Amino acid sequence: MMARRTGRRPGRQDTRATIVKAARTAFADRGFDATTIRQVAAAADVDPALVHHYFGTKNDLFLAVLDLPVDPAALLEEAVAGDPAQVGTRLVRAFVTAWDSPVGTAGAALLRSAVGNTTVARLFRDLVYGRIAARLVRRLGLPPQEAPLRTALVASQIAGLATTRYLLAMEPLASAPPEVVVAAVGPTVQRYLFGDLPAVTGEQV
Amino acid sequence: MMARRTGRRPGRQDTRATIVKAARTAFADRGFDATTIRQVAAAADVDPALVHHYFGTKNDLFLAVLDLPVDPAALLEEAVAGDPAQVGTRLVRAFVTAWDSPVGTAGAALLRSAVGNTTVARLFRDLVYGRIAARLVRRLGLPPQEAPLRTALVASQIAGLATTRYLLAMEPLASAPPEVVVAAVGPTVQRYLFGDLPAVTGEQV
DNA sequence: CGATGAACTCAACGGTAGATGAATTCTCGC
DNA sequence: GCGAGAATTCATCTACCGTTGAGTTCATCG
DSSP states (O other): OOOOSSSSOOOOHHHHHHHHHHHHHHHHHHHHHHHHHHHHHHHSSSSSHHHHHHHHHHHHHHHHHHHHHOOOOHHHHHHHHOOOOGGHHHHEEEHHHHHSSSHHHHHHHHHHHHHHHHHHHHHHHHIIIIIIIIIHHHHHHHHHHHHHHHHHHHHHHHHHHIIIIIIOOOOOTTSHHHHHHHHHHHHHHHHHHOEEEEEETTTOO | OOOOOSSSOOOOOHHHHHHHHHHHHHHHHHHHOOOHHHHHHHHTTSOOHHHHHHHHHSSHHHHHHHSSSSSSHHHHHOOOOOOGGGHHHHHHHHHHHHHHSSSHHHHHHHHHHHHOHHHHHHHHHHIIIIIIIHHHHHHHOHHHHHHHHHHHHHHHHHHIIIIIIIIIOTTTTTTSSSHHHHHHHHHHHHHHHHHHHHHGGTOOO
């Protein structure tokens, strides 16, 4: 971390991508509010002003972090195709394996930020409703009357998995091998999607 | 909100309790980092310096917020007593109904803060392990080898419920009547506690 | 090679946060 | 009714933060 001269650096380098990467992990680790542009700049070995030069405001930087070359919806499509009797298992597996990719890091950034920031929370809800749940309902052909509760229940289990395993790192879940998690949680998701829920029929216990 | 004179106020009043209450809802709504002492002071109609006078640092204020007259462990004891075949349902019901009490508000403060703050996260983990999970294992007589994963899975579903229903307010879960949630989620918790989990036997799928 | 613009840094502004210490007003026991 | 101490506020310090504008160095194209 030597003192850096002013002005443009020699050679060609994709500093912009470096900043996005640093920002993504920073947002994932600390959330939107707790992440400072100065931290991101330091991690990318760059002046804070350069971050603004590329991305404008801090909000814009956050949006750039969420803007991925791979659409999470594609992963979902893959998981939904196949035998409906094991959709739950495939969904959980897709989720767990995706977590180590940039998609997962962006997801961590989004979820962690949403819990602490009302504006990001709205963004998160819109994404889950419009881009995930809607697609799930359509592809699985869930009855319109039951669909909202069923998908919300799935969201609750998946969000809980993300929170405990990744955001809070609670053992032994945090370091359990993927297939253990898949075997344990998959059936839950399966039941929420297709199982017999007294709740959705309006029946009370 | 008229201009307030300096010095002690006439009459007797429990300003300290007022501050704790204001701080509890503030921490629950915004989390530790996003909550400012000035906000708490304003909500309690008091000068920021008074908050320090009573509680010292912001951390101490947070701990005071978590220090409740009612022990959450007591609620748990109540739910575990009775037919083991419906422990899952009773646990979820206890959780959902407790949420509107100060215990629930403190829980929201703790969870929301834990997601955004490493120090609080450690506090949260210690509480779940030592005060909740340990008691659950003991009272239900779970096999020591399976217990950690089983309780962690329960934690994941409960945390997910808290996150989606309360912290993020995702519909229709956020405004679903308690018994709907209990009927839907109870069996999941039941299975995590006593059900057949290929994962806990070391068997891989 | 010269110029234009992109990449990059410096220094600073205005805002807000947590914390502190002194000053003011009240209560209560003697 | 007076004095000690608790309750309360004021003004202020230091430390960051996001953001801006001006200045410096490089790459590229004519």
